[in-house]
Amino acid sequence: MVRIIDRRFDSKNKSAVNRQRFMRRFKQQIRKAVSEAIHGRSIRDLENGEQISIPARDLSEPSLHHGKGGIWEQVFPGNDQFSTGDRIKRPLGGAGDGAGKGKASQDGEHEDDFVFQLSREEFLDLFFEDLELPRLIRTQLAKVTDYKTRRAGFTSDGVPANINIVRSMRGALGRRLALGSPWAARIRALQQELDEALARAGEDSEEVRDLREELAALRARIERIPFIDRFDLRYNNRVKEPRPTTQAVMFCVMDVSGSMDEERKSMAKRFFMLLYLFLTRSYEHIEVVFIRHHTVAKEVDEDEFFHSRESGGTVVSSALELMRNILRERYANGQWNVYGAQASDGDNWDNDSPVCGRLLGKEILPWCQYFAYVEITAGEPQNLWREYAKLEAAHDNFAMQRIESPADIYPVFRELFKKTIA
Amino acid sequence: MKTPRPRTRGRAAKAPLPSGSEWTVEAIDRYNEEIARAAAHYKLDTYPVQVEIITAEQMMDAYASVGMPVNYHHWSFGKHFLATEKGYKRGQMGLAYEIVINSNPCIAYLMEENTLTMQGLVIAHAAYGHNSFFKGNYLFRTWTNADAIIDYLLFARNYITQCEERHGEEAVELLLDSCHALMNLGVDRYKRPPRLSLAKEKLRQQEREEYLQSQVNDLWRTLPAHELRTDARAEARFPPEPEENLLYFVEKNAPLLEPWQREVVRIVRKIAQYFFPQRQTQVMNEGWATFWHYTLLNHLYDEGLLADSFMLEFLQSHTNVVAQPPYNSRWFGGINPYALGFAMWRDIRRICEDPDEEDRRWFPEIAGSDWLETFDFAMRNFKDESFVAQYLSPKVMRDFRLFAVLDDDHEDKLEVSAIHDDGGFRKLREILSDQYNLGAREPNVQVWNVDLRGDRSLTLRHTPFRRRPLGDGTDEVMRHLARLWGFTVRLERADDDGKVELLHEIRGETTRPRPPG
Numbered sequence: 001m002v003r004i005i006d007r008r009f010d011s012k013n014k015s016a017v018n019r020q021r022f023m024r025r026f027k028q029q030i031r032k033a034v035s036e037a038i039h040g041r042s043i044r045d046l047e048n049g050e051q052i053s054i055p056a057r058d059l060s061e062p063s064l065h066h067g068k069g070g071i072w073e074q075v076f077p078g079n080d081q082f083s084t085g086d087r088i089k090r091p092l093g094g095a096g097d098g099a100g101k102g103k104a105s106q107d108g109e110h111e112d113d114f115v116f117q118l119s120r121e122e123f124l125d126l127f128f129e130d131l132e133l134p135r136l137i138r139t140q141l142a143k144v145t146d147y148k149t150r151r152a153g154f155t156s157d158g159v160p161a162n163i164n165i166v167r168s169m170r171g172a173l174g175r176r177l178a179l180g181s182p183w184a185a186r187i188r189a190l191q192q193e194l195d196e197a198l199a200r201a202g203e204d205s206e207e208v209r210d211l212r213e214e215l216a217a218l219r220a221r222i223e224r225i226p227f228i229d230r231f232d233l234r235y236n237n238r239v240k241e242p243r244p245t246t247q248a249v250m251f252c253v254m255d256v257s258g259s260m261d262e263e264r265k266s267m268a269k270r271f272f273m274l275l276y277l278f279l280t281r282s283y284e285h286i287e288v289v290f291i292r293h294h295t296v297a298k299e300v301d302e303d304e305f306f307h308s309r310e311s312g313g314t315v316v317s318s319a320l321e322l323m324r325n326i327l328r329e330r331y332a333n334g335q336w337n338v339y340g341a342q343a344s345d346g347d348n349w350d351n352d353s354p355v356c357g358r359l360l361g362k363e364i365l366p367w368c369q370y371f372a373y374v375e376i377t378a379g380e381p382q383n384l385w386r387e388y389a390k391l392e393a394a395h396d397n398f399a400m401q402r403i404e405s406p407a408d409i410y411p412v413f414r415e416l417f418k419k420t421i422a
Numbered sequence: 423m424k425t426p427r428p429r430t431r432g433r434a435a436k437a438p439l440p441s442g443s444e445w446t447v448e449a450i451d452r453y454n455e456e457i458a459r460a461a462a463h464y465k466l467d468t469y470p471v472q473v474e475i476i477t478a479e480q481m482m483d484a485y486a487s488v489g490m491p492v493n494y495h496h497w498s499f500g501k502h503f504l505a506t507e508k509g510y511k512r513g514q515m516g517l518a519y520e521i522v523i524n525s526n527p528c529i530a531y532l533m534e535e536n537t538l539t540m541q542g543l544v545i546a547h548a549a550y551g552h553n554s555f556f557k558g559n560y561l562f563r564t565w566t567n568a569d570a571i572i573d574y575l576l577f578a579r580n581y582i583t584q585c586e587e588r589h590g591e592e593a594v595e596l597l598l599d600s601c602h603a604l605m606n607l608g609v610d611r612y613k614r615p616p617r618l619s620l621a622k623e624k625l626r627q628q629e630r631e632e633y634l635q636s637q638v639n640d641l642w643r644t645l646p647a648h649e650l651r652t653d654a655r656a657e658a659r660f661p662p663e664p665e666e667n668l669l670y671f672v673e674k675n676a677p678l679l680e681p682w683q684r685e686v687v688r689i690v691r692k693i694a695q696y697f698f699p700q701r702q703t704q705v706m707n708e709g710w711a712t713f714w715h716y717t718l719l720n721h722l723y724d725e726g727l728l729a730d731s732f733m734l735e736f737l738q739s740h741t742n743v744v745a746q747p748p749y750n751s752r753w754f755g756g757i758n759p760y761a762l763g764f765a766m767w768r769d770i771r772r773i774c775e776d777p778d779e780e781d782r783r784w785f786p787e788i789a790g791s792d793w794l795e796t797f798d799f800a801m802r803n804f805k806d807e808s809f810v811a812q813y814l815s816p817k818v819m820r821d822f823r824l825f826a827v828l829d830d831d832h833e834d835k836l837e838v839s840a841i842h843d844d845g846g847f848r849k850l851r852e853i854l855s856d857q858y859n860l861g862a863r864e865p866n867v868q869v870w871n872v873d874l875r876g877d878r879s880l881t882l883r884h885t886p887f888r889r890r891p892l893g894d895g896t897d898e899v900m901r902h903l904a905r906l907w908g909f910t911v912r913l914e915r916a917d918d919d920g921k922v923e924l925l926h927e928i929r930g931e932t933t934r935p936r937p938p939g
Contacts, residue, residue, distance in 0.1 A: 002454045002549075003472045003527070004447055007480060008534055014483040015503040021595070022500030060895065061498055062603050062902070066865055067893030070886060072829040075854040077757060078748020079825040079841055086838040088827070116504040117511075 023122065029054040034123065053113035149238045158235030167234035175232060180222045187218050247285040248337040248369075250276060251326075253319050255344035257294040258311035264376045267406055268343035269306055271374055274413045275341050289326060293319035295349075299326065316348045316384060317355040324363045332367070340364065340371040346382035357387040365395050373400040374412060439722070441729035443537040447475075450532070453542045456727055457550060460718045465794055466554040469568060470527040473549060481521070481533050482506045488697070489521050491529065492575045494582040494689070496598050522548035524556040524700075526568040539735040542728075546718045551711025558802045559707070561699035571696060573620035578689040581627075585682050597683055600902035601669060601690035606864055608669030608694040631681035634674065664868040664883065668903070669694070671869045677878060678908035687906070702805045702860055709763015710801060716740060716764070746822060757854075762822070766809070769818050770796060780816060806858035814851045816842075826853045831889075862887055870914065877930070879910035884925065886915060897926055904928040 023030060033052045082088075154167055194211040201207055252272045254265070279286050290305035291297055294312045297319035323340065331338060348356070365371055373388055375381070381402075388400050401412040439456060440449040454473065461468065476484070486503035487493035523529040530548040532541050556562050586594045601608070665671045669691040673684050700707070719736055722728050746761040747753040773781045774793035782789045788796050804812060825841040826849065840846035840853065856862050870883035880903070884892060896913070904911045913926040 002451070002458070002470070004450060004454075005472065005474045006447070007474045007476045010480070014480070015486050015500060017495045018486060018497065018500030018503060020500070021495060021497040021591075022504065025497045025595070059501060061599075062895035062898035063606050064604075064865055064867055064896060064899050065606070065893045066863075066887075066890045068891075069831050070890030071831070071888035072890070073826055073839060073853050073856075073888075074829070075757065075824050075826045075850060075857060076749035077746050077822045077824055078750065078754075079823040080748065080750070082825050082838040082841055084838055084841050084843070084846055087835040088838065090829075090834070090836055114501070114505070116508050 026054060026059060029059075030118075034118075051115060052118050053115040056114040059114060147240050147242055149240050152237045152239040154234045155237040156231065156234065158237070162235040162237075164234045164236050168228070168232050171234060172228045172232040175229065176225050176227070179225050183218045183222050187215060187222075190215050190218070247287070247335060248279055248339060249287045249289060249331050250279055251289045251291060251323050251338070251340040252305065253291045253293070253323060253340065253342040253344075254305065255294070255314055255316070255319075255347070256292045256308070256310045257314040257345075257347065259314075259345050259347050260376075264345060265306060267376050267403055267409060268374070270406065270409050271343060271403070271413065272341060274409065275339070275372070278413075279339060289323075291319050291322055291326075293322075297322040313349060314344075314347045315352050316344065317352050317359055320356055320359040320364060324359065327364065327367055338368045340368055342371070342373045343376060344373075344384065345377045346375045346379075346384055348382065348384040350383060353383045353387040356384060357391055360388070360398075361391050361395065365391070365398055368397055370397050370399075373398075374403050375400070376403045378404045436725075436727060438729060439542075439727050439732075440538065441732050443539070445536070445538040445541050449538055450475075450541055450545070453538075454545050454549070456722055457542070457546050457718055460721045461546075461550040461554070461714070463721070464714075464717070465798070466550055466714065467557055468528065468550055468553040469525075469557050471545075471549040471553065472527040472529045473532060473545065474529055475532050475534055477534055478510065481531065482510065484521050484531060489523065490575055491523065491572065492579055494579045494598075495586075496602075497595065498599075498602065520544040520548045522552045523571075524552075524562060524566055524568055524696075525571050528553040528556065528568075537735065539732050540739065542719065542732070543715055543736055543739065546715035547711045550718065551714035552707060554714070555703075555707050555710045555801060558798070559699070559703060559805075560803055561703060561805055565699050566696050570620070574623065574692065577620050577623050578693070581685060581689065585686060589682065594686065596905070597686055598690065600905045601687055603899045603902040604668050604672070604906075605690060605694045607867060608667060608691045609698045610667050610670065610695065611698075611860075627685060631685065634684055635681055659871045660874050661869060661872070664870055666866075666868045667691070668867070668869060668882075672903075672906045675872070676907050679906065699805075702807070702858075705759040705763040705766070705806045705858065706801070706804060706809045707763070708760045709765075709767050712740075712744060712760050712764040713767040748823070757822075762818075765818050765821065766813055766815075767797070769815050770800065770813055772817075773815065784815060785813075807855050807860075810858060811851060811855035814854065816844075816847045819847055819850055824850050824854070826850055865890070865892055867892075867913070877910055879912060880907050881912045881914060883922075884913060884915045886917065889918075892925070900926045900928050904930075 030052055033054055154164060190211055194208065194215065197205065197207045197211060254260070254268055256265075260268075276286070276288065288302070290300050290302055292300055292305055292310075293314070293316065294310045295315045295318065299322065300308075319342075327338065360371070375385055385400070385402075388398075391398050392400055399415075401415055403409055403412050436456075439452055440446075450473065454471065458471075482503055484491070485506050486499045488499075493499065520533075521531045523531075528549060530544065530553075532544055536544065556566075556568060562568075582594060582598075661671070661675075669687055672679070673687040673691060676684075676687075679687070719728065719733075723733055744758070744761045744764045746758045747755075770788070771793045773785050773789055774791050774796050777785075777789035800809065800813060819842045823842055826839045826846075828837045828839040830837075840849035842850065866885045866887060867882050868885075869880065871881045873879045873881075882903075900911055900913055910930045911928050912924060915923050915925050917923070
């Protein structure tokens with residue numbers, strides 16, 4: 001007597017609760033590991049989970065067991081050289097055959113790290129938690145929409161080119177059957193009577209002739225039901241649907257002049273990461289353009305963007321000009337949602353700031369979905385800030401904020417994106 | 423194995439069993455049917471079988487919750503799951519082909535990734551081998567109740583969930599941590615636990631809570647009869663006899679535990695008790711199951727039911743399972759219980775069927791007897807320790823080339839105390855048997871005294887076995903005990919010469935187990 005039960009489709013993730021509990025319990029260690037991991041990550045790399053390792057000794061489960069020492073007498077297999085009474089040197093480290101093997105090595109000995117994989121969600125939760133993120137924002141930005149037609153069933157009117165023949169004929173057939181059914185039933189009854197009458201009285205009788213006439217009349221009525229009628233016609237229906245464009249380009253503009261130190265760059269990086277992440281929630285395909293500038297601007301790859309250092313003065317307009325040019329060359333065909341984020345410490349060559357304001361207001365903002373400026377500084381606002389402040393009033397797709405410490409990044413980010421909803 | 427029966431291949435009345443690597447439910451059903459028939463032929467007495475097909479992920483779930491189909495939630499299971507998952511995903515380890523649960527009906531898990539051959543092997547191994555062992559062996563019969571275990575686990579999980587809802591997850595988690603730390607020392611070794619059943623547990627649990635609490639209060643009622651105490655009485659210890667089951671003692675006597683906490687302690691204790699026989703019968707049990715999958719499948723092959731391709735694949739994994747690397751191999755990880763057990767069972771059969779002079783000298787009572795009867799007797803009445811002491815034959819010791827090494831930390835060299843020669847067989851057997859003695863494997867720590875009239879402190883006494891000290895983590899375990907007990911706890915060591923030394927002392931309320939991080 002056997003029962004075979006296929007459990008493969010039963011509730012999965014039975015261990016999910018235990019896993020959560022594990023995560024909760026070791027949150028501190030995991031959080032620490034996550035924040036360390038962030039520094040080593042590429043900003044486009046947030047789609048993946050993260051391998052986390054915490055010291056195994058932090059999460060050991062203690063138990064009472066024998067330690068090393070005392071007398072151990074143990075049996076081993078595979079004797080190839082020993083005779084009774086042989087004396088052997090104690091193996092070094094006591095790890096081999098001999099000293100208190102087995103029990104002792106279970107706990108204290110190896111303090112290897114306990115390594116495991118965080119899923120993307122878990123990683124992001126922790127990532128945002130590090131920034132004191134209360135929850136992920138799910139607001140939608142205004143999107144450029146594109147239209148696409150798609151089939152949407154059938155309608156009863158339309159242009160002849162759209163007639164759906166099968167549907168129409170099916171309707172007609174049904175209608176004919178339905179309309180003819182009372183007479184069809186009568187015909188069957190008459191036919192039976194006729195057969196009986198024929199058998200009883202023969203072809204010539206009055207009764208048979210009447211029946212035949214009646215039958216003929218009924219058949220004629222059925223014949224008169226129209227083969228196809230106007231209301232049988234069905235047309236393929238197509239509707240136009242707005243479809244969000246699923247590609248976006250994100251410009252990361254950063255000041256790398258001497259005054260931007262590593263700490264500021266790291267803050268900028270986190271800000272760019274957030275923005276990138278935010279965009280991935282709305283767009284399938286995102287291109288990122290990195291522009292860094294001091295007195296001249298240059299388009300670079302990500303690695304160089306974050307890691308190389310420059311010194312010297314600052315001309316912000318150079319970067320904006322480059323951005324405008326790239327925008328015109330590559331992303332001007334209307335297929336792209338353009339986002340810009342600029343991070344700077346606010347230093348700029350004095351005469352340049354009005355130029356920046358003009359460039360941004362006239363030549364960039366009209367093309368952008370959104371442009372955010374963050375000033376990473378603890379000091380007084382600089383001239384660039386004042387210039388941009390004028391723009392903020394005039395353009396609702398422009399926002400600016402100041403970041404003083406890493407803890408500000410998320411609130412600032414939130415603030416920046418709140419504005420577009422309103 | 424050489425089968426003395428003449429081969430009857432070719433005259434099979436039945437169609438051969440399906441072969442190939444893909445399994446289907448029908449094929450599994452047919453395999454099971456034939457294996458059951460072969461098992462009946464050898465008079466294996468089993469619980470009804472329930473075969474469950476699961477995915478690798480579910481197998482990891484089962485792993486993480488110590489192989490049980492239901493279990494309460496705890497972070498340590500999550501940790502085990504993560505570790506298993508990591509190992510498995512990186513291909514560092516394979517999963518066990520099977521998990522079998524000592525329940526009635528006996529539940530055997532088959533992984534969907536297994537080939538048909540593996541499924542056949544697992545059915546023979548788990549659903550008939552282990553199953554009959556669970557049903558017959560005296561330890562399992564004494565300590566576990568196959569009819570009720572699933573019900574009990576269900577009760578336990580629901581109860582613990584309720585506690586979490588009422589008292590907060592954290593409180594329950596900390597309590598469970600402490601209980602888990604003492605789990606090893608939470609088993610009765612010489613008493614019969616009452617039978618468990620879901621209905622009865624539920625019914626009696628309320629009653630028990632109130633009763634226990636009243637008992638505890640009584641214990642600490644010191645006001646009356648104070649002047650009656652004499653000095654002789656004051657010296658009386660509580661408990662009068664040392665208690666080896668720490669969790670039991672805590673459950674019954676810890677002064678500050680709430681009723682629900684006592685119930686949780688009890689749950690952990692009961693589950694520890696359930697696994698107690700498994701820890702003591704590894705060699706026997708695995709050897710038994712391995713012997714039977716080998717014998718049953720060979721039986722079917724001899725009947726012409728199994729294809730050669732099946733046998734080749736089966737023998738290959740069988741050989742892997744019973745491999746015993748020598749002591750100096752990098753793969754050496756102690757004596758492989760599958761290998762030793764399998765060799766011993768086969769050897770017993772050989773002694774019964776085809777004894778030589780040596781066997782008659784060593785095993786006069788079984789040499790030449792009916793092997794099935796001898797097997798049945800041995801399976802029912804032994805555990806690893808006594809099984810090795812009784813049945814380990816010189817031949818097996820020679821085949822394994824066993825030798826014993828004495829490691830005394832007072833000496834600067836190790837000494838080979840016995841090898842597989844005439845002078846050493848008995849000594850070897852004794853040492854190996856001792857190695858499987860739970861009393862020697864686990865430290866002997868017992869509740870020694872509670873200072874009833876003073877600070878209510880609890881004293882444990884460690885009696886070292888051959889001067890072996892306690893390992894790392896002892897301090898941590900004592901902290902956990904202190905959390906359960908609520909007052910000062912101490913750990914002493916009583917040496918052979920009667921000297922008593924204080925090892926650890928965790929003082930009263932002030933200390934708590936180290937919080938994570």
